[in-house]
Amino acid sequence: MRWKEATLLLLISPDSVEEALDCAKAAEHLDIVDVKKPDEGSLGANFPWVIRQIRDTVPADKPVSATVGDVPYKPGTVAQAALGATVSGATYIKVGLYGCTTPEQAMDVMRGVVRAVKDYQPDAFVVASGYADAHRIGCVNPLALPDIARRSGCAAAMLDTAIKDGTRLFDHLPPELCAEFVRQAHEAGLRAALAGSVKAADLGTLTRIGTDIVGVRGAVCEGGDRDAGRIQPQLVAAFRAEMDRHAREYAASVATAG
Numbered sequence: 001m002r003w004k005e006a007t008l009l010l011l012i013s014p015d016s017v018e019e020a021l022d023c024a025k026a027a028e029h030l031d032i033v034d035v036k037k038p039d040e041g042s043l044g045a046n047f048p049w050v051i052r053q054i055r056d057t058v059p060a061d062k063p064v065s066a067t068v069g070d071v072p073y074k075p076g077t078v079a080q081a082a083l084g085a086t087v088s089g090a091t092y093i094k095v096g097l098y099g100c101t102t103p104e105q106a107m108d109v110m111r112g113v114v115r116a117v118k119d120y121q122p123d124a125f126v127v128a129s130g131y132a133d134a135h136r137i138g139c140v141n142p143l144a145l146p147d148i149a150r151r152s153g154c155a156a157a158m159l160d161t162a163i164k165d166g167t168r169l170f171d172h173l174p175p176e177l178c179a180e181f182v183r184q185a186h187e188a189g190l191r192a193a194l195a196g197s198v199k200a201a202d203l204g205t206l207t208r209i210g211t212d213i214v215g216v217r218g219a220v221c222e223g224g225d226r227d228a229g230r231i232q233p234q235l236v237a238a239f240r241a242e243m244d245r246h247a248r249e250y251a252a253s254v255a256t257a258g
């Protein structure tokens with residue numbers, strides 16, 4: 001895809017074809033449609049036919065992303081799953097390095113994924129995802145992700161939260177550490193994606209620290225409930241309006257300071 005420099009992109013995660021249809025109604029307000037299966041985990045993988053149907057459902061100019069799962073340290077298994085998501089029509093391939101306890105393990109997994117995906121789809125966008133609350137599950141340190149992503153040939157480093165219990169990205173990784181994550185990702189030539197029960201109130205900070213992609217589900221579901229609620233097109237539009245407001249305010253503050 002073409003990047004609009006210094007623009008925060010909105011990635012929304014439907015869990016079904018029905019929800020993707022609601023995303024399609026709000027297509028002008030979002031940038032990436034991210035297929036996942038939240039009942040299989042934070043980055044739970046959906047079925048190949050759901051990815052395919054969603055690809056056929058959303059406008060062709062919107063990239064479809066797919067989560068490959070909160071994966072174990074099994075590089076062959078994960079590479080094969082990532083290829084499955086690619087063959088099914090996803091061009092963003094997101095891998096949650098849940099079962100990797102060291103950067104070396106994470107790199108093993110991501111190198112396999114990058115090779116499997118790019119052999120089939122050279123311009124695919126592979127995303128290595130860690131977790132801001134890694135300390136709760138014993139997986140690789142979130143600030144190691146930019147280096148893992150760079151050394152394995154990924155296009156982006158991402159953080160989400162592993163445990164969806166109402167705690168949020170900044171509860172586990174305060175803004176100054178998220179800013180460091182973004183800085184390291186950019187220094188490595190990567191895009192920086194952040195998620196984790198993000199709300200509109202977080203958008204000022206996410207904009208200011210230079211985040212490239214914000215991933216959202218709960219905040220655009222009815223009742224803010226990512227499990228029982230369904231994505232609402234008007235909530236996607238409202239979230240986007242807040243993003244745009246913060247982008248304008250930030251641009252104005254930079255212009256004033258300069």
Ligand SMILES: O=C[C@H](O)COP(=O)(O)O
Nearest residue numbers: 013195197215216217218
């Ligand atoms: O990739 C982003 C996730 O879908 C975020 O979900 P959430 O906003 O409910 O934590």
